[in-house]
Structure formats: structure tokens, C-alpha cells
Amino acid sequence: MRALFWFFLILLSSTANAISSFDMSASLGVYRDFRERQHLPLYYSLRYNEIYAKGVRTQFDLILNNDLANSDWEAMSSHASVFVPFEKGSVQLGRQSFLGPFDFGILDGVQIPYAITPTLGVRVFGGFVHPLDLSEPEGTPLIGAEVYTSVWSTYLRAGSAWRYDGLSERSPWLSASREFISLPWSPGLLAKLEVDDDWSKRQSLTELTLNPWDGLFWSIMYSDRLPHKILADENYFLYRMLAVTPQKTFEQSWHLELSEWVTLTGTLRWLEFEPNTGRSQTLGLIFADDVDQFQLPTLTHIESYGGELWDVGSSWWHKLNDDAATRVEVAVAHFDKINGIKGWGYHLRGGLEWQMARGFFVSGIGELERNQYFTFDMRALVNVTFFN
Amino acid sequence: MLRFLISLSMVLGIGVAIQLSAAEKARVSVPVATLFNHKVHLKAFKDKVSCTDCHSFSVKSDVKDPLSAPIGKGHLKVDRKSCHACHLHSLTQPTPNQCVLCHSDTKAIMPDSHHLNWNFRHGRVAQSNPESCKDCHREADCNKCHTQRDAVKPMVHRPNFRLTHGIEARARPESCASCHSTTNTCTKCHTKGAP
Secondary structure (H helix, E strand, O other), X not given: OHHHHHHHHHHHHOOOOOEEEEEEEEEEXXXXXXXXXXXXXXXXXXXEEXXXXXXXXXXXXXXXXXXXXXXXXXXXXXXXXXXXXXXXXEEEEEEEEEEOOOOEEEEEEEEEEEEEEOOEEEEEEEEEEEOOOOOOOOOEEEEEEEEEEEEOOEEEEEEEEEEEOOOEEEEEXXXXXXXXXXXXXXXXXXXXXXXXXXXXXXXXXXXXXXXXXXXXXXXXXXXXXOOOOOOOHHHHHHHHHHOOOOEEEEEEEEEEEOOOOEEEEEEEEEEEEOOEEEEEEEXXXXXXXXXXEEEEEEEEEEEEOOEEEEEEEEEEEEEEEOOEEEEEEEEEEEEEEOOOOEEEEEEEEEEEEEEEEOOEXXXXXXXXXXXXXXXXXXXXXXXXXXXX | OHHHXXXXXXXXXXXXXXXXXXXXXXXXOOXXXXXXXXXXXXXXXXXXXXXXHHOOOOOOOOOOOOOOOOOOHHHHOOOHHHHHHHHHHXXXXXXXXXXXXXXXXXXXXXXXXXXXXHHHHHHHHHHHOHHHHOOOOOHHHHHHHHOOOOOXXXXXXXXXXXXXXXXXXHHOHHHHHOOOOXXXXXXXXXOOOOO
């Protein structure tokens, strides 16, 4: 309700002196679930932005979701905000994205970043924070501040947030990142840390990126994660359903340009947490030029105490002309779950994007999935976008 | 030895050619004079933006003469920062067709960091230095992937995810909790008998 209030306030206050853009999509699907019941999901989304004099901007979106066969309605807005710049800073008021040190959520409130000098800034924020799926309608009260600066080419951020959910909880954090371009292999380092009220470590992440030669990029990351207290406590509850200790992850990724048009990508990930461990690997080959982009069969393997998944997927994007492009993707998965259920899943998705006029885009897409539970799942989508 | 040197020079030549090709692609695809419509800009800027906001008159002539030739028209041309100041910052939002106004290949102007597993890695980079994203992106770009649920190209969940998410959730539980909470996400299906 709060978001709908902001939505109508912004809509009604818009003027003819604004530059507008909107993005609208609608989709209709039909699928049979594991109980052989028919579902007709209808989805509509609208994103509307306006820019006024002196850089003032408004942004909102509205999503409507309905399963027609079961009359199950859902309406939500993930953004309804006003952005007002002033000298060296800005005020963003309303429903907006919120970026924490380890998290990304939605904030009903205000954020005020201010650049004290070109290399020193501060951000203060306050309001009610929600997880990204907006499943918590009321949100959790939150207030905090953050300082960021650039010293000797090192970006530093430090801050703290106070969250009140019956009890007041504090979460200080610190992050640093730097690229050493002049050194061999141009290493880049990123490290961040968050602590609890008693200053014990809650979660951390360290990443090293390397560029041994032109065309080869390599990253090595280690993290020790526990879902964040800035967001609703229920996120932690969801995590606790699956793991009882922090999740330690060791990840390696690489990107190798074999030629101007062909790229090899890969990711290896080892995960450890109680009660078990997890592994995932991905290997893909991409061919891309100005007209075509083939993602040649990309192989994904995921293994956990929930089972094992092998997935092979491929996609093709083709530029038909300066105004139109088409995209097709196909994937086949074999799964073997811990509860003894195993089988195959098939996915096919294709569509066309067309620029009807300058800044005016239309796209249509269809998707088909088939597997033993969602035996028949077909959707069609139409998207209209206008940029001014 | 000669064959080796010839082969080596061919490889280096190809490598250099590729680099030049990438650099060339990063520049505007056609002369700016062809792309840029001064009349349209003057109309839009009326009473809001002055000539000196885009054109710098501080360049001096290279001719060493008391009566130096007038500053050539070429010295008054703007550089990309003048274009970006409006098209990426204060006056307009960096919508997709803002970049393609001048750059035919947007991939060539992407930072190198975007090539390496960027789908998974961009979050941690954005959280440590969100100001670096704002050179090209706005909040609406985050929404496009993170909150739009019916995109032409799904960016969050893989194909067949409705069927296979249980395996991935037990491999990376933190990845689910970063966006979802339990109230609707799991119970909406699993309390109705879904396996």
C-alpha cells in the first residue's frame, strides 16, 4: 500500500515539462502442475521514468501478477522514488534500491549521498528495508551511515547500520578495493568485512583478479558468508533451513579470448557449510561478432546434498538488420534428487526484438518447458519500451 | 630462423591488428559532425545551457605571430566528456539508445572487468564502489535484471530452475537468501504438496 501511495503521488504530479520514458511488458502463460491442474499466469509490468529541469528524476514501476485459473492476484511496486540533485549531493526519497556491503534490497525511506570533496563522500540512509522479493510488506526499521573515499587509488568504504526488530542490532562494515595496473598481470584486490555487535566477524569476502595477458582474465575469490542482518530476519531463517553454519566458498573464474570472436569461459566453485558441501562447475564457449552471438553448448554441473544436476544449454542471438534481432535458447537438464526423483527437463525460449522507431522498441517471446512435474509450461510475452 | 621470425611477426601483427580493431571500435562509428544535430541541441538547451558549457575557448592558435590566425573551428570541438556530461549524467538517463547514439559497438566501451563472469561478480564490485557504475548505469539498469520478472532474456535464474532449484539451493544456500525470504518463496508451493 505504501508503494502504491508513492506511485500515484508521482504519477499525478508529473508535468508536461518532463522528459519521459516507459517500459511495459505483458505475458500470458499456461501450464499444468504436478497435480495436473491448469494454471493461466498473467503478468504485467510497467516502468515509468521522468526527468525534469535541474536533473530531478522520478522513477516507478508497477507489477501485476494473476493466476487467472485460480484468481490469485498480486500487485507490487519495487520502485517509486524521487531523485533530487543538489550541489555535491542528492536526495532520493521513496521506494528505491538499497545497496548494503553484502546485500541488495528495497528501502522505503531516504538516501542522501554527499561528496564532501571529489575523493571523500558520505551516505546517510533511513527507512524500512525489505528483501528483494518484497515478501515482507512492512519492512524492518533501519538507519545508518557510510563514509567512502579514494586514497592512493584505493577505494575505501566504512559504515554502520542500526536495525530494529524488537531488539536494536548494529552491523559495522569495511571494504577496500584497488587495481595495480602497472604491476605484472595487473592484479586487482577486493576485500570486505562485516562484524557483529561484539565486533566478531560475521561475514567476509576477498577477491583477486589477474590479467596475465591481453585476452585472459582470471579471478580467485574466497568468502565466508552469513546472510545479513540489514535485511529482514526471515532471510536468515531461509538460510538456516538449508545450512546451520556460515557458507565458505572458494571460486575461480576465467575468461579467455581465443580470438576476436571466440571466448572460452569457466567457473569452478567449492562450497562448505554444515551439514554438507556443494560443488558447481560451468564451462562455456561463446562466439560473437557484430551479427551473431552463439553461446555454444555450455555445460553446468551442480552437486549438493540435495542431489546432482547436469545441464547443457545453448543460445543464439542474431542481428537481422539495424532495427531487429532475434534470440533463441535451448537447455536440457538431467537431475537426480536426494528424494529419489530423477528425470529430464527441457527448455526452449525464442523471441524477436524490433526497434519500430527511434527510442521505441517492441519485443515478443515464447517459452516452453517440459518435465515430469510441470508437464507442460508455455508462456508468451510482449514488451514495449519507449525512451525519450 | 627466418621462417620463425616471419611467423612471429605475423602473430604479433595479428595481435596488434586485433588491438587496433578493438580500439577503433570503441570510438564513434561515424564522424560526430554527422551524428550531432546542433539545431536540435540549441532548441533543447535554450535558456538552460550556454555555448561555453560545451565549447572551450581557451585553446590558443599554434601560429606564432602577433596577428595570429583566428582559432580554427577544429579547436572548438567538444570532447567526449561534454557529450557524457549530459547523456550519461545530469540531463538524461543512460538508457540503451544513449550509448548507441555514437558508439556502434557498445561491447568495445565496456570496462575489462565486465568480461569476467560478470553475471556473478558485478554485485561485489558494485557494493564496494557503486560510484564507478554510475558512469554508465542508473538504478533502472539494476531493476531491469533484479526485479523485472518477465524479461526477454532472464538474467537471474537458469532454465528449468523451477524444477532443479532444490539442488542449487542446497549447494549455495546464501544465494537464495540474498533475494528471498521464506514467507512466500518456499511455502507458496511447498505447502501445497509440491515435492
